[in-house]
Amino acid sequence: MDFDLNDALAVLERTPAVLRALLTGLSERWTHRNEGPATWSPFDVVGHLIDGEETDWMGRARIILAQGPDRRFEPFDRFRHLGVNEGKSLEQLLDRFAELRVRNLEELKALNPGRQQLRLTGEHPEFGSVTLEQLLATWVAHDLGHIAQISRVMAKQYREALGPWEAYLPVLHR
Amino acid sequence: MDFDLNDALAVLERTPAVLRALLTGLSERWTHRNEGPATWSPFDVVGHLIDGEETDWMGRARIILAQGPDRRFEPFDRFRHLGVNEGKSLEQLLDRFAELRVRNLEELKALNPGRQQLRLTGEHPEFGSVTLEQLLATWVAHDLGHIAQISRVMAKQYREALGPWEAYLPVLHR
Numbered sequence: 001m002d003f004d005l006n007d008a009l010a011v012l013e014r015t016p017a018v019l020r021a022l023l024t025g026l027s028e029r030w031t032h033r034n035e036g037p038a039t040w041s042p043f044d045v046v047g048h049l050i051d052g053e054e055t056d057w058m059g060r061a062r063i064i065l066a067q068g069p070d071r072r073f074e075p076f077d078r079f080r081h082l083g084v085n086e087g088k089s090l091e092q093l094l095d096r097f098a099e100l101r102v103r104n105l106e107e108l109k110a111l112n113p114g115r116q117q118l119r120l121t122g123e124h125p126e127f128g129s130v131t132l133e134q135l136l137a138t139w140v141a142h143d144l145g146h147i148a149q150i151s152r153v154m155a156k157q158y159r160e161a162l163g164p165w166e167a168y169l170p171v172l173h174r
Numbered sequence: 175m176d177f178d179l180n181d182a183l184a185v186l187e188r189t190p191a192v193l194r195a196l197l198t199g200l201s202e203r204w205t206h207r208n209e210g211p212a213t214w215s216p217f218d219v220v221g222h223l224i225d226g227e228e229t230d231w232m233g234r235a236r237i238i239l240a241q242g243p244d245r246r247f248e249p250f251d252r253f254r255h256l257g258v259n260e261g262k263s264l265e266q267l268l269d270r271f272a273e274l275r276v277r278n279l280e281e282l283k284a285l286n287p288g289r290q291q292l293r294l295t296g297e298h299p300e301f302g303s304v305t306l307e308q309l310l311a312t313w314v315a316h317d318l319g320h321i322a323q324i325s326r327v328m329a330k331q332y333r334e335a336l337g338p339w340e341a342y343l344p345v346l347h348r
Binding site: 001002003004007010011014017018020021022025026027029030033124127128130131133134137138140141142144145147148149151152154155157158159160161162163164165169170171172174 | 191308
């Protein structure tokens with residue numbers, strides 16, 4: 001599927017509502033348990049998505065669009081949220097994420113990058129030259145990957161409760 | 175995590191709204207493409223969830239709770255939806271799923287199985303004796319697995335658009 005800005009926006013706009021529908025009001029047994037040592041709970045994943053809104057996606061888009069002399073991105077700290085969200089409620093995180101996402105998409109829509117701008121590049125700290133289009137497509141797939149992760153982590157909480165069905169649900173073995 | 179009927183209901187009740195938040199109004203480029211030959215699109219997955227509501231979960235729960243002489247379940251036809259939903263819109267399917275789910279959960283809440291009833295068994299056509307608790311836990315994990323699947327199938331549509339990021343998103347390699 002070729003990248004299309006409206007297709008991308010359609011998914012990015014929906015993510016806060018998907019997370020609310022999935023998680024709001026659920027017991028911490030669902031929202032605060034993970035898949036094992038050094039893995040994330042649904043709560044942690046929402047924190048990570050907030051970090052992306054605050055420090056990653058639009059910051060990098062701005063660097064690309066500005067086309068300044070130094071177009072290297074800051075490395076994205078994938079563990080920042082683990083320190084800053086302790087003691088917060090999941091509702092606070094969901095609200096924060098929704099607010100940041102709306103603001104970021106307003107900015108992106110105002111910039112409204114056309115075909116030529118989507119081909120402009122920045123410099124990823126690990127793998128070098130990337131286009132704005134690749135960045136925005138990754139933002140979309142990253143959202144979807146984390147929705148899948150949250151669902152998987154929740155499903156795994158019932159692994160033992162399933163009895164013989166456990167072997168038949170692929171989501172439990174990923 | 176031990177099985178708890180209220181925890182299970184909390185997830186089962188949310189699934190229709192999660193699917194609506196994720197899929198309503200999206201282009202068919204997102205909703206009608208799959209992961210390759212003999213795989214399902216998000217549209218197909220919603221069709222499969224409808225089949226579960228119509229022919230599987232509560233039918234089996236009733237067989238267990240009735241404790242009649244023959245407690246064998248009908249095999250679940252995992253491909254029924256591929257024939258019956260052709261020509262329907264995704265909105266029709268989402269509405270149908272939500273309606274069936276509400277009805278089924280009303281029935282389950284009215285039955286309100288207690289500890290002893292959750293231990294009653296039926297006969298699965300493939301793997302034999304299963305309890306009501308295992309059936310209900312599987313219903314929950316099955317929902318979550320299919321939410322993860324829909325997100326993964328959508329993410330994969332952008333596999334090529336991601337450029338070098340493709341290697342870094344685990345959801346694209348499942």
